[in-house]
Every structure is written in C-alpha cells, then in structure tokens.
Amino acid sequence: MRDNPSNWFSTWEQQLPKQEELIPISQTLITPKLANFFNIHNPHNHTQPHPQPNPTPPQPISVEVDSSDPARTRRRPRIVWTPQLHKRFVDAVAYLGFNNAVPKTVMQLMNIDGLTRENVASHLQKYRLYIKRMESGNVDPVNDQLFASSPVPPVLLQQSRPSSDNCFPRQHHVPSSMESAKTANGQGSLTLFQTGDY
DNA sequence: TAGAGAATAT
DNA sequence: AATATTCTCT
Numbered sequence: 001m002r003d004n005p006s007n008w009f010s011t012w013e014q015q016l017p018k019q020e021e022l023i024p025i026s027q028t029l030i031t032p033k034l035a036n037f038f039n040i041h042n043p044h045n046h047t048q049p050h051p052q053p054n055p056t057p058p059q060p061i062s063v064e065v066d067s068s069d070p071a072r073t074r075r076r077p078r079i080v081w082t083p084q085l086h087k088r089f090v091d092a093v094a095y096l097g098f099n100n101a102v103p104k105t106v107m108q109l110m111n112i113d114g115l116t117r118e119n120v121a122s123h124l125q126k127y128r129l130y131i132k133r134m135e136s137g138n139v140d141p142v143n144d145q146l147f148a149s150s151p152v153p154p155v156l157l158q159q160s161r162p163s164s165d166n167c168f169p170r171q172h173h174v175p176s177s178m179e180s181a182k183t184a185n186g187q188g189s190l191t192l193f194q195t196g197d198y
Numbered sequence: 199t200a201g202a203g204a205a206t207a208t
Numbered sequence: 209a210a211t212a213t214t215c216t217c218t
Binding site for chain 3: 075076078079080081118119122123126143146195
Binding site: 104 | 203
C-alpha cells in the first residue's frame with residue numbers, strides 16, 4: 001500500500017502542517033490591486049496583534065501572477081471523456097484521416113463548447129498509443145474501456161502506417177454525428193462534463 | 199509565432 | 209489511470 005502510486009498525493013497531503021501550525025508571513029505576496037480584484041483580504045491585518053483562531057475560513061494562498069488577464073491563466077477543470085464525447089472525437093479523426101488529424105482541426109470539427117485544443121491534443125496522444133497497441137494485438141478491454149467503446153474505423157487502421165500513397169486527405173463522407181453538429185445552430189449538442197477533483 | 203508531438207507532471 | 213501542463217521542435 002505504501003508504494004501504491006495512486007496514493008502518493010494523499011500521503012503527501014496528510015503530512016502537510018495543520019492550519020494552526022502555520023506561521024503567518026508578514027510579506028504580502030500579491031499586489032493590493034490584484035487582491036482587491038480577486039476579493040482576497042489579509043486575514044491577519046495590523047489590527048490583530050495576535051493571531052486569533054480563525055473567525056473566518058482560511059483564504060487560499062495567493063501567488064503573485066504577472067498577468068493582466070486572469071481568465072487566461074486560470075486552470076481549466078479537467079474534462080471527462082465520456083463515450084459520447086469520444087465517439088464525436090473518433091468521427092472527427094476518421095473524417096480528417098489519421099495522418100492529418102491534428103488537435104486544432106479535430107477540435108474545430110468536434111465543435112463542442114468549452115473543449116480546448118489542449119484537451120484534444122492530450123486525448124489524441126492517448127488514442128494514437130491505443131491504435132499502436134491495437135496493431136500489435138495488445139488490446140486490454142479492461143484498461144481500454146473508453147477506447148473500446150467506439151470501434152476504430154477501418155480507414156484509420158489502414159492509414160495509421162505512414163506510407164507514401166495514403167498520407168493525403170481522403171474525404172469519404174461526413175459521419176452522421178458530424179452532420180448533426182453542423183446543422184445545429186452554433187455548438188454541437190454534446191455537453192462537456194468535468195470532474196470535481198483537481 | 200503558432201501549434202504539433204513527446205515528455206512529464208498532477 | 210486519466211487528464212493536464214510543459215518542453216522541444218518545426
């Protein structure tokens with residue numbers, strides 16, 4: 001259990017000092033302007049010589065961020081790749097062809113509000129690995145439940161090996177799920193789910 | 199400069 | 209394990 005890699009974080013977390021063991025620092029880490037913008041107040045202001053047991057819940061520690069655009073630097077919550085979402089992903093990749101499906105174009109084709117290029121890039125990386133595993137006959141339906149939920153279009157398997165005569169765009173037909181994405185006004189109808197952790 | 203892909207972090 | 213973030217190229 002000690003070496004269980006899934007527990008290292010909580011182990012580390014438990015070893016952190018307790019709230020009352022922390023010594024308040026005197027330096028402010030954030031400019032007054034930013035603090036005001038984020039509605040963050042110094043819990044032990046000069047008016048309190050001795051730290052009282054916190055009357056208010058502890059504020060998150062803020063680190064100075066040199067950015068004029070908080071929205072751009074705010075961490076996005078992790079998304080959940082549901083079978084539905086993955087299906088849309090596979091359709092997009094199949095439509096583009098294995099060799100010219102890149103994160104940006106896949107993201108645009110999927111047309112899902114809130115889905116970023118980074119989200120797709122990360123998923124595409126795993127998907128390519130899965131296809132390699134598949135070619136070598138190493139499919140583990142337990143570990144690969146999500147990927148197994150949408151069959152890999154045969155076209156993709158044909159294209160997955162780089163070869164001079166099949167590495168160019170071949171646009172057969174638009175998958176039905178892509179059609180529905182186009183007819184809808186604006187975004188595709190799929191909802192993006194997020195996890196609570198993080 | 200954007201952005202793809204691999205490597206690494208959480 | 210799943211997903212995010214960073215790094216290295218082009």
